[in-house]
Amino acid sequence: MQQPIAILDSGVGGLTVVKEVMRQLPREKIIYFGDTARTPYGPRPAEEVTRFTREIVDYLIQYRPKMIVIACNTATAVALEDIQSRVIIPVVGVIYPGARAANSSTQTGVVGVIGTEGTIRSGAYEHALKHLSPTIDVISLACPRFVPLVEQGNFRSEETFETVRASLQPLKSDKLDTLILGCTHYPFLVETIAEVMGKDVNLISSDGETAREVSTILQDRNRLQQGEAVPVHQFFCSGDPVMFKRITQQWLGEQIELMPIVWQVPKIG
Amino acid sequence: MQQPIAILDSGVGGLTVVKEVMRQLPREKIIYFGDTARTPYGPRPAEEVTRFTREIVDYLIQYRPKMIVIACNTATAVALEDIQSRVIIPVVGVIYPGARAANSSTQTGVVGVIGTEGTIRSGAYEHALKHLSPTIDVISLACPRFVPLVEQGNFRSEETFETVRASLQPLKSDKLDTLILGCTHYPFLVETIAEVMGKDVNLISSDGETAREVSTILQDRNRLQQGEAVPVHQFFCSGDPVMFKRITQQWLGEQIELMPIVWQVPKIG
Structure with a gap:
């Protein structure tokens, strides 16, 4: 039996990581859990986010995954080490992959990070970047208005553009040449963010970088999967499955329509 | 005592990986071995390259490295699994890091690979790319004239430009959007290769990608190094130390002049 890669998120943001794992590792089976009933995690206290993450890991572990990906920056920032200490399989977050890519990309040594309040308050990106390269300069900015837009499926409206433009204003005057999208929801908004920041700023998305580290x-x-068998993915959510399924299909597009998928809404928490 | 990362190559090509490890992981101590007396490895039979690689690993292992990086595509192609089976520390080659980056980068699904005769003949890149993504198309081309130019320190002459232009001609008509520089010597020639291939082709260098995977x-x-101690790197070569030291200093530039370095010419083989 093929052991899956378990990917979890506070909601649909982690689907950006799912899409990249599907693209970069098409042989791997994925099980995904979106905690859509309790999203967003960003404003919640660290203890609560840690408890929610533990609950999801406890649920997913019954599927015997070979790896766990915490595809949520807030949960990575506060709960990664806790989860790593509780299981024997590798547990990967989304913060170091983004930090490593930014560290590799920057020429000026000035890196920006945008994320939820929880992620920015934790200082996790700054810690990761300085752990890798002590001399790097980090400018952090919380963008609490982005996640609700994505969870509503509102990716490209006028309202979205105005929200992004206004939110990123504080970064426009700085000398940064690299900006980490420090939330797995933000790749849904990447075109708008690129338009606002201009082409001289290299945007680092957690999704592709995390898939590469996986x-x-x-x-x-x-532990890479061998052979030609087509994987059957499984998607779970804790909230409204209709909305979740709609956004999942919209984001994964053709890829998902060609695949056999199991949808479930387990009781959790 | 800080355990070093051991990096080895047939000559000076692996210095491109050294430079990136220094940049991305400034806390890590490096020991480097350039087999300059026996370069190039490209035209040699696989058994001989494997034997040389074993000899270097046997030499470097006395310094108790925490990881071995085979920073030579030819040696990676033919000897990686052999070395992995002989030591208990992780052994990383330069082929999968480049293949993974290309797999992540390509939009057309057509990836080019240039390398030495040994690397191309081994089919190692094609194997790695198809292992990751079975549907990818790979176009391979041996460029045996590139390594001697680099080993002579001849990076930007008219002769170099003409050699690169003529060698890459067979790739110009293909639909590839990503080209793997499948030899650690080639980043020395990256500006010339970029000029010849044009800006629509994304060049993937082993150096930065390998440093990221390390x-x-x-x-x-x-096993990442903690703390603020400045590492003392050690460089070894099997051939003329004057030439080796000149190219090393030229390539690593300021970085190396600021660092205490030990130079040695051990007897090997």
Whole structure:
């Protein structure tokens, strides 16, 4: 039996990581949990986010995953080490992949980070960047209005553009050449963010970078899937499955329509 | 005592990986071995390259490295699995990091690979790319004239430009949007290669990608260096130390002049 990669998020943001894992590792089976009943995690206290993350991991572990991806920056910032200490399989967050890519990309040494209040307050990106390169400068900005737009499926409206433009204003005058989209929801807004920041700023998305690190780590541990079998993915959510399924299909597009998928709404928490 | 990262190459090509590891992981101590007396490896039979690689690993292992990086595509192609089976520390090559980056970058699904005769003949990049994504198209081309130019320190002459232009001609008509520089010597020629291929082709260098995977794997294994101590790197070569030192200083530039470095010419083989 093929052991899956478990990917979890506060809602639909982690689907950006799912899409990249599907693209970069098409042989791998994915089980996904979106905690749509309790999204967003950003404004919640750290203890609560840690408890929610534990509950989801406890649920997913019954499917015997070979790896857990915490595809949520808020949960990564506050709960990654806790989860790593509780399971024996590798647990990957989305913060170090983005930090490593930014560290590799920046020429000026000035890196911006946008994220939820919880992520920014935790200082997790700044810690990760300085852990890798002590001399790097980090400018952090919370953008609490972005996640609700994405969870409503509101990716490209006039309202969205205005919200993004106004929110990112404080970063426009700085000398940063690299901006980390420090929330897995933000790739849904990437075109708008690129338009606002201009082409001289390199945008780093957690999604593709995290998928690459998943690939690297599975290979180092000799756990990449072999063979030609088509994986059957499974998607779980804790809230309204109609909305969740609609956004999932909209985001994953053709990829998901060609695949056999199991949808479930387990009771959790 | 700080355990180093051991990096080895057939000559000076692996210095491109050294430079990126220094930049992305400034806390890590590096020991480097350039087999300048026996370069190039490209035209040699696989058994011989494997034997040389074993000899270097046997030499470097006395310094108790925490990881070995085979920063040579030819040696990675033919000897990676052999070395992995002989030591208990992680052994990383330069082929999968480049393949993973190309797999992540390509939009057309057509990826080019240039390398030495040994690397191209081994089919290692094609194998790696198709292992990750079975539907990818790979176009491979041996460029045996590039390594001697670099080993002579001849990076930007008219002769170099003409050699690069003529060698890459077979790739110009293809639909590839991503080209893997499948030899650690080629980043020395990256500006010339970029000029010849044009800006619509994304060039993937092993150096930066390999440094990133070193970082990812060390972190997954909880072996990233902590603290503020400045590392003392050590450089070894098997051939003329004057030429080796000149090219090393030219390539690493300021970075190396600021650092205490030990130079040695051990007897090997």
